Amino acid sequence: MHEVAQKIKSDIKKEAGDFITVSIGIAPNRFLAKLASGLHKPDGLDEINKDNILEIYGRLALQDLSGIAQNNAVRLASAGIYTVCDFYCADVATLKRAFHSIGGYYWYLRLRGWEIDGVEFSRKSFGNSYALPRPLAKSDELSPILAKLTEKMCFRLRTAGFKARGVGLFINYQNGNFWHKTRLMADFMYESGDFFKCAYKLLCDSPYKESVRVLAVSCFDLAKLSVIQPDMFGMQAKKYNLANSVDAINAKWGSFVLGPASLLLSKENVKDRIAFGGVRDLI
Template structure:
């Protein structure tokens, strides 16, 4: 298999919703269709753009631009605050459609997912993935809305399927096989390949690999021993040839949230309230995954630069109260003139371990109260039960769009 291409029938499909969040808003508000739309997490001039419609992109608007700069560039742009509830609804609709074709579905983010057809029923496989891809596009328009479009990529592994899904946006469908692999890679840059950013590009160029075709032609030994100096070189050699090396579960390393302050003249106590709100959100996310943590990391960005502090405990913890108490202690050394704050839990472990210790009765009581609060919030809505200290912070610290993760969907 070292130098051979994977000639099996392509049975991996990558689906990528086009301009997902902006398209959802255009679907729910028909008058926005055909107009430049941007999505922000907070409607202030200093906030960054998190998503843009294709109409906005055509006018030069890109994600991460400041809203004030966007308005200068396109005065009639429509800025909309993100609405995670809508995006979750569409996420679950897309997931349900995908699961109709195979039990092996992996959502890579809120707006893209993979269907592995290797173990799908023969009656499904025999229809052909190209036919199924067009059917999924049609179902998306019928079951979610006509403003919703997606790209479909098909190949023998996840990497090439994702590459195919990015070839002709919006609304494209492409298939990569050994027969057209060289032609497809010949039209791309190294940084067009998922997983090759500027650092890996520099490594490749250092040994004379300047294009994806050069990358494909490189020997496994060169990639493993000289470029990546690890097993990753072997994986890239196989990945480019259509062999699957990415079908592995990923382990969570940390759970966190950050917040850019709505004003930069808040008092220390007001900042602590917002930190407390973040700790509640992190605690819920932690427990949602059945995890506890041993470490807390807090940071602040100020006029003086980046400040952080962290602490690792002997025993795991999981409650909002425990997370905030540790974060509050650490934050006592934070600088003034703060613009952004964040908190992360790390050293994650299964939450059964959090029952250890000399204070088992107290921990068990805290756990029971925490779980009961989570159950109520799950049933009646986020933040139905919160700390009195953060009861008014929800108007500022709203739930963010969960880019890059579907763990909390």
């Protein structure tokens, strides 16, 4: 592996000269290989293996790990984990409690060299959430944000080749209250507008009229999209073809180049962000 890595570096230098350098990491999984590539930037070649992993972990801070930003570091500290070595030595139960999810188990495997980030798991739902930068309380104020979250969710749903019957809405309010409701429809849905109508009805059902801190929409009860059930007037096929055409244009030219006019109202409230690791179908 070292010979291959060195040849890659030599070939780049031969073709591009000294203007471009590359750091290469060698490790049992992608996460550790990325970590190794950053040890001696901008022109490093390092390997992480069973013989040196603890020594390397001992030189790093938690936030040196890709995917561990300040919020996750605080979560880990609440579980008594302050260093990368603490992180490595923690058992699965402790990490699950710290992350409040199965993500703790994934970190347990990732830190030990198991390939977890390239594994496809059975998908049960799709969802998107957003923490509002300023307080909004009225349904018509929240509607453009909900529309954009729904569009992002549905793009991922369709790209993965799924349709869904269930829609869920979660709201966390500024005063600490939270509210959650789901609805299971009679028929499977595919087009963003159908999901948004259902999600907006759920939003209007909330008994709280307070300022919202976090808004999240999800879909569940998934099924692989093999064929579209035809209806008498061919509307389902038209919706299917339109959604696919819009997705293809947005995938080529940029997210939300085409979309509902209501998305224009969300620009000042919803900024596009890219998350690390957790979203495999990144857009």
